[in-house]
Amino acid sequence: MAPEYRVFFCLLGLGYAIALFYGQLQWPAALAVGLLLIAGFCIRQSGHRWVRGLGHGAFIVTGLALAAHLLPGFNSAKVFDAVRFSPEAAPFSMSLNLDKPLIGFWVLLFCPWILTSVALARSMKVAALSLIATTVLCMATAVALGVTGWAAKWPEHGTLWLLNNLLLVTITEELFFRAYLQGALQQIFNKTWLGSTLAIGIAAILFGLAHFGSGWQWVLLASLAGVGYGIAYRFGGLQAAVISHFGLNLIHFGLFTYPMLDR
Numbered sequence: 001m002a003p004e005y006r007v008f009f010c011l012l013g014l015g016y017a018i019a020l021f022y023g024q025l026q027w028p029a030a031l032a033v034g035l036l037l038i039a040g041f042c043i044r045q046s047g048h049r050w051v052r053g054l055g056h057g058a059f060i061v062t063g064l065a066l067a068a069h070l071l072p073g074f075n076s077a078k079v080f081d082a083v084r085f086s087p088e089a090a091p092f093s094m095s096l097n098l099d100k101p102l103i104g105f106w107v108l109l110f111c112p113w114i115l116t117s118v119a120l121a122r123s124m125k126v127a128a129l130s131l132i133a134t135t136v137l138c139m140a141t142a143v144a145l146g147v148t149g150w151a152a153k154w155p156e157h158g159t160l161w162l163l164n165n166l167l168l169v170t171i172t173e174e175l176f177f178r179a180y181l182q183g184a185l186q187q188i189f190n191k192t193w194l195g196s197t198l199a200i201g202i203a204a205i206l207f208g209l210a211h212f213g214s215g216w217q218w219v220l221l222a223s224l225a226g227v228g229y230g231i232a233y234r235f236g237g238l239q240a241a242v243i244s245h246f247g248l249n250l251i252h253f254g255l256f257t258y259p260m261l262d263r
Contacts, residue, residue, distance in 0.1 A: 015167025022077035029073025126236025134228030200230035
């Protein structure tokens with residue numbers, strides 16, 4: 001088992017253990033687990049391309065349903081309920097989700113080939129450059145759009161936010177959008193002109209559209225961030241993408257109005 005595989009599996013497992021300690025699974029959750037297992041079986045066991053395609057399709061549909069919290073059986077613990085981290089901030093609620101992380105587990109268990117080995121020094125260099133560039137671009141755009149503003153702080157339960165965002169949110173999203181989707185698109189466009197650019201761009205747009213419920217500004221900001229994370233993944237591997245993603249989230253949380261200005 002590759003070191004990168006063990007690290008991300010252990011981190012995701014730690015986050016899930018914390019969420020499970022505070023939350024609860026009920027028997028209907030077996031439906032989601034069963035669908036994911038069937039999808040994984042189709043991908044790993046079948047020599048038929050159409051069956052593998054069916055497996056990937058089943059995973060994507062199930063994964064989207066899990067991310068949108070549409071499947072039953074997951075009683076996630078709410079740790080923030082309409083909290084304002086600063087006077088001008090919009091109310092923020094957060095749960096330790098038990099459904100969304102299953103997406104990350106599935107990718108690690110059934111698609112381990114998506115984790116490419118990159119030298120640690122190179123990965124850290126790429127992560128640092130991506131984090132700086134992505135943060136400057138996204139936060140400057142967010143301030144210009146009136147989405148957020150300067151508000152340095154560290155809330156009382158900030159550590160809980162940090163653990164949730166790193167272990168359950170960032171790692172899961174990067175495994176799905178960068179390692180799984182961008183990695184697959186890279187293979188599809190491998191022999192085409194600007195193949196890497198297309199893979200990064202499409203994955204970034206899909207990442208942006210996942211934030212559609214928060215408004216067009218967040219679609220734009222998430223798409224811009226997705227380009228930065230995608231470049232980090234392309235040249236520094238999954239660890240660089242995770243550091244870039246989590247670093248930007250942490251800067252937003254600690255130094256700017258979070259999640260956004262109340263309107």
